[in-house]
Amino acid sequence: MSETAAVDAAPKPMLATFLHEGVYRIVMQRPERMNALSRDMMAALSAELRKAEDDPDIRVVLLGAEGKVFCAGHDLKELTAARAEEDGGRATYEAIMHQCSNLMQQIVRLPKPVIAVVTGVATAAGCQLVASCDLAIATDTATFCTPGVNIGLFCSTPMVALSRNVAPKQAMEMLLTGESIDASTAKEFGLINRIVPGDYLEQVVQKYAATIASKSSKTVKMGKEAFYRQLEMPLSEAYDFAAQTMVENMMARDAEEGISAFLQKRKPEWTDS
Secondary structure, eight states: OOHHHHHHOOOSSSSEEEEEEEEEEEEEEOOOGGOOOHHHHHHHHHHHHHHHHHTHHHOOEEHHHHHHHEEBBOOHHHHHHHHGTTTHHHHHHHHHHHHHHHHHHHHHHOSOEEEEOOOEEEHHHHHHHHHHSSEEEEEEEEEEEOGGGGHHHHHHHHHHHHHHTOHHHHHHHHHHOOOOEEHHHHHHHTSOEEOGGGGGHHHHHHHHHHHHTTTTTHHHHHHHHHHHHOOOOOOOHHHHHHHHHHHHHHTTTHHHHHHHHEEEESSOOOOOO
């Protein structure tokens, strides 16, 4: 086999990644498998998120996909194959669901904003992936659904992220009917932030990402962590926690710089400290 042929025969990486001006783009590139969350895909995504957390040059993460399907959720072929195991697949199913839950929580706990860029169908755990991101921008042809009920497998883990983004009755509508909703309905439900014609998607996404990347990373980190923590607290506890967070934020150098810059009508110079 020639060297060229050997290169051509090499498997295509599961993900493509790009870093430009603080914006880290992660692109799932298994369109032939509908970008399903196989164990390998989840491991690859988790590794890239760890990289994003550790790299100070990365300030915002964009999560997108190649093909007409953003993500079809769990790999049903992988799940079905596990039934041949001695325990009927129970241990494998527990491992897969645990791995997926950890991935979704990793997105939420990442100290940098994660923006889902949805250009196709986001279904089941793929819809969960969108709901787990901090922001979501979709094309006007994108669709979303939690169709597990149609195959006898209620979307229980996608329900966790969905119910934290969408009102209860709207979440239950998606979970009980298994029907797809269009981008307009997804925005109305609160699942996504923006709907953009495909031709303008890149322009809008870059603007969003650049705007966030221009902020103090320390401030964004504190804010994101506080946002998700206070959501689970009773009102009084949430205010106590948020007030203490504001105090800690005020003591940061970037808060001092930002307020001074505002008062002096100049652009702040962040030190991310």
